[in-house]
Amino acid sequence: MNTITAQDMTYDGVRQRASLTVMVLVNILPLIGVLAFGWDVGALVILYWSENLVIGFYTLLKMLTKSPVGGLGMGLFFSIHYGGFCAVHGLFILSLMLNQDINTTPEPPWPLFLVFVQLLVNVVQQVIAYAPPQWIWVCAALFISHGVSFVMNYLLGGEREKLALNDLMLAPYGRIVVLHIAIIVGGIATQALGEPVAMLVVLVLMKIAFDVKLHLRQHRKFAIKGSTQDSAGDRAKKDPSVSASHAGKPHSRRSIRSRYRSR
Secondary structure, eight states: OOOOOTTTTSOOSHHHHHHHHHHHHHHHHHHHHHHHHOOOHHHHHHHHHHHHHHHHHHHHHHHHHHOTTHHHHHHHHHHHHHHHHHHHHHHHIIIIISOOOOOSSOSSOOSTTHHHHHHHHHHHHHHHHHSOTTHHHHHHHHHHHHHHHIIIIIISSSHHHHOOHHHHHHHHHHHHHHHHHHHHHHHHHHHHTTOOHHHHHHHHHHHHHHHHHHHHHHHHHHHHHHHHHHHHHHHHHHOHHHHHHHHHHHHHHHHHHHHHHHO
16 A cells, blocks of 8 residues: 655655755845845835746746646636736736836727736836846846746656646745735835835845745645645555445445435
8 A cells, every 4th residue: 555655745855955946046136136236125026026927937838838738728818817917916016116107098908808918018018117227137037947946846846747737827826925915015114114225135035935935835735736646546556446446335325315215
């Protein structure tokens, strides 16, 4: 009988540690922006918002590599829904935190649900206009960091075989809700205190800590999910009577009820 070992239920190994190390090193780069280039809280918040778009790109790529046919349909839905989600989130940051004016009803509007994608395009244009010059390089580094995680964890680490399309599509939303509530609250508090450099450093370190925790929790969850599925599949292969007995139980109950009614 196969059992799930403690090692199966952990997220550990050379590839995993390499992915986590790259993520932490890249997330230290905003400190250089704060200390060397005078980044304000707005530059940090829009950088972290732009990371959501990077995550959305790799989520779509995961769905397409998992199932080119099924992933195409679900990927289209995800692109519209997640794009609209990020657009509203970015609009909130630009209007309430950075006091930027943005046209929420662009003309002419794109057809149907594509209007959410159009809103996202407008938000991205505003973000690029507001961002400091060095922002694009740090954003590119974040793109590379998530690319390393995609290769190490998803392609080489076996997550592609373990996860269903629904798991992939839903994964980014929890991160956005938890992490960006903390970032927005921390950003507002930093603004209220006059944006001292020490508070900006604390905001960057807080983001790193949340990122590490969410990264480990997500991939450990994926590891447990995959190990559970593998264990159940191995038991069914080794002992077909187990699956047959489970399959027969509902039938036997229905047979008993039918015989009881006939009496």
